[in-house]
Amino acid sequence: MGWVLLVLVSAGLGAVPLPSYRHQLATEEWYRVSDLIDQGLADDAIDRATRFQRQVSPDARLEYLTGLAWRRAGNDRRAERHYRRAVEMDPEREDAWYDLGELLVAQNRLDEAEHAFSQVARLVPYGTNSWLGPWRLAEVAAHRQDPERFEEHMREALRRGFSFRQIEGLPNWKAFYADPVMRDSVEKLVTVYGDRRTLDTL
Numbered sequence: 001m002g003w004v005l006l007v008l009v010s011a012g013l014g015a016v017p018l019p020s021y022r023h024q025l026a027t028e029e030w031y032r033v034s035d036l037i038d039q040g041l042a043d044d045a046i047d048r049a050t051r052f053q054r055q056v057s058p059d060a061r062l063e064y065l066t067g068l069a070w071r072r073a074g075n076d077r078r079a080e081r082h083y084r085r086a087v088e089m090d091p092e093r094e095d096a097w098y099d100l101g102e103l104l105v106a107q108n109r110l111d112e113a114e115h116a117f118s119q120v121a122r123l124v125p126y127g128t129n130s131w132l133g134p135w136r137l138a139e140v141a142a143h144r145q146d147p148e149r150f151e152e153h154m155r156e157a158l159r160r161g162f163s164f165r166q167i168e169g170l171p172n173w174k175a176f177y178a179d180p181v182m183r184d185s186v187e188k189l190v191t192v193y194g195d196r197r198t199l200d201t202l
């Protein structure tokens with residue numbers, strides 16, 4: 001039986017490929033680097049991720065963590081560089097797209113932020129976090145003072161499981177509610193799909 005299995009593996013017939021050794025090493029390194037970030041050791045995390053990629057293999061997951069560490073260290077320019085490198089290496093990394101979008105919104109680079117959050121909405125269409133992409137797209141629309149697009153994206157976020165409790169007390173939503181262009185849309189959606197008491201926090 002063992003020999004037959006060996007032949008099948010050698011011939012590539014019906015065999016399940018073994019995981020890449022480098023991929024396994026990178027996975028283990030990801031946990032180590034992530035722990036360093038959680039401990040507030042951004043510099044150590046950056047050094048470790050950089051050294052691994054230089055000595056072993058480039059890895060999109062470690063590029064993302066490097067960007068996250070730079071963001072925690074307050075260097076948005078370097079964070080953006082690594083987030084972008086992560087999605088170039090692996091366009092399916094929704095975590096890198098999301099954090100890149102957040103960084104771009106903070107800089108009022110709304111076209112680029114919209115693209116990033118559109119990728120999140122595409123990559124995570126189902127599940128407990130699937131509302132994140134449409135929600136952030138709605139916020140981009142609110143920054144642009146576009147009530148129609150805002151409502152469209154918020155309804156999609158609600159369809160995917162969003163709750164207006166998520167926005168209670170948020171500074172950007174206070175600004176949306178105070179904006180005469182956006183106020184009616186915010187009030188209407190919260191009243192219909194949420195709890196009017198949420199408006200008291202804005």
